[in-house]
Amino acid sequence: MTVSDSVSMGRRIAEARSRSGLTQADLASAISLDRSVLAKIENGGRRVSALELARIATTLGERIEWFVMETPPAIVSHRNLEEPGAESPTIDRAIERVAFNVEFASQRDERWVTRSIDTLPRPRNSDEAEASSVTARSLLKLDDVAPLVDVARTFSDLGLLVFAFDLGRDAADAASVLLDRGGVAVVNGHLHVGRRRLAAAHELGHFLFADEYSVDWRVSDWGDDNAWEARLDRFARALLLPATGLTRMWADLEARGDDLRAKCVKVGSAFRVDMSTLARRLVEIGMIAQSEGRQVRAIRTTRADIVEFNLIVPDDLAAPYLPRPYEESVLRIYRHEMVSPARATDLLFDTWSEEDLPVLPNLPESAIWNLV
Incomplete structure (x- = not known):
């Protein structure tokens, strides 16, 4: 769904500007626009032109589709409660882009399958967090002994798609959001592999306990054992270390x-x-x-x-990492010519080039009648 009214568009622009730390005067100067005109745009009193929007997106480091596509409901509800990304706007933008792209692909791919599972009750203490990890391992078809080897592939079986991008040392560890079907998580690939796996397990907790939207700043640094995030961290450790x-x-x-x-x-x-x-x-x-x-x-x-010691050297979620079910979905909609090569590589977060895409067969002239 697209954003079409001036008020919604203006609100998006104001939010992105605020998140980038720019004043109206800063942004207006950068895009060669009078500050009073930008104020009218942000208030919904004046429509923004395509050229102006392109300049705004470039200056603020956002993608144009972020301004013109509806934000997933879970992110909207979060933003109605508090300012998003105050600690890590980098991961905030990353999880939004992932949510947009996954929803775009899922709505066009007839073969998109997301397993439906019942959410788990929220653990009220450490003992319940331990018990929840046992239930989660059972859902993942793991016993109480075996190591959890490939977290991203295993979690995708429950409907949580985990992506990893190198967001830098100052970004949060991870973020996740529930979608209409399943959920998505982004892990900061700048972290060491052990931290990446812990962050992914932490986000699985958010997913299973149905937290709509979460940004975790520093997983494993929660000090209060009675805090919700600390219980989630206990769940994550128990999941990885039964x-x-x-x-x-x-x-x-x-x-x-x-x-x-x-x-x-x-x-x-x-x-x-x-x-x-x-x-x-x-x-x-x-x-x-x-x-x-x-x-x-x-x-x-x-x-x-x-x-x-003949040790295993793991490399889970080495950035950039895209979950295989998502890559397969993008290729399917590309093969059905629902997206262009440029759009396909964009959906694949530019981890693929157009040369990596499969060669599509030339259609016979009679195929035009299928379109007519």
Whole structure:
């Protein structure tokens, strides 16, 4: 659906300008427009021309379709409550673009399938967060021992499509939004792989507990165990490090005579988590003391460890990453000539070039009658 009235368009422009930190005078000067004219545009008293809109989009670093397409309802409802992206406008723009593109593809792809699952009740404490992780692992067809290997592929089976883009060190860890069918998440690919996986697991929590729209600034930094985000973080750690599987492997390594460092390096590799996440998990399920937790956080896996311990070197959600079901959907609508090559590469976030797209067969002249 497109934005057609001047008031809505003006509101979009004002919101994007505010988010970029520019004043009306700044933006008006940058696009060679009088400030009073820009004020009228933002108030809905004057229509904006296509050329003016293009200049505004370029100056504010937005895509034109953001101004002319309806924002997904979940994002609208969030914005009616509070200013979005105050902490990380970069990821805020990224999740909006992902939501737009996924909705665009899903509405045109007859084969788009999103599994329908019942949302889980929100955990009220740490014990319920642990129990929710067990339920989630069951939905993901995982037992209480096996590591969660490919988070993006596994989560897509539940309807959550996870994308990863390098948004820089100052952007938030992750963001997610519920759509009419399923949901989408964006993980900051600038993070180390362990943090990327934790952020994705955290967003799965938002998805399963039906949080409409979320931007997580620094996953794993929540200090209050009674806070909602801290409970989500507990859920994410338990999802990646199931207590049964973790204690079993830890006991086996201890029986072999491995010291603390060797155990941590091997367990971290097997379950594909960073040392900070592993330390918190070991402490919270009572396997090590707080003092040992500080030692674990300081451990760094070396190249020698990888060779001598024959470790797995994971690369989940290495940026840029697009979920395979989404790529397949874009290719289907391209093959049906619903989008141009340029639009297809745009939907693929410019991670593909036009040369990467399949060659479409030439249609016979008689095919014109199908269109008529």
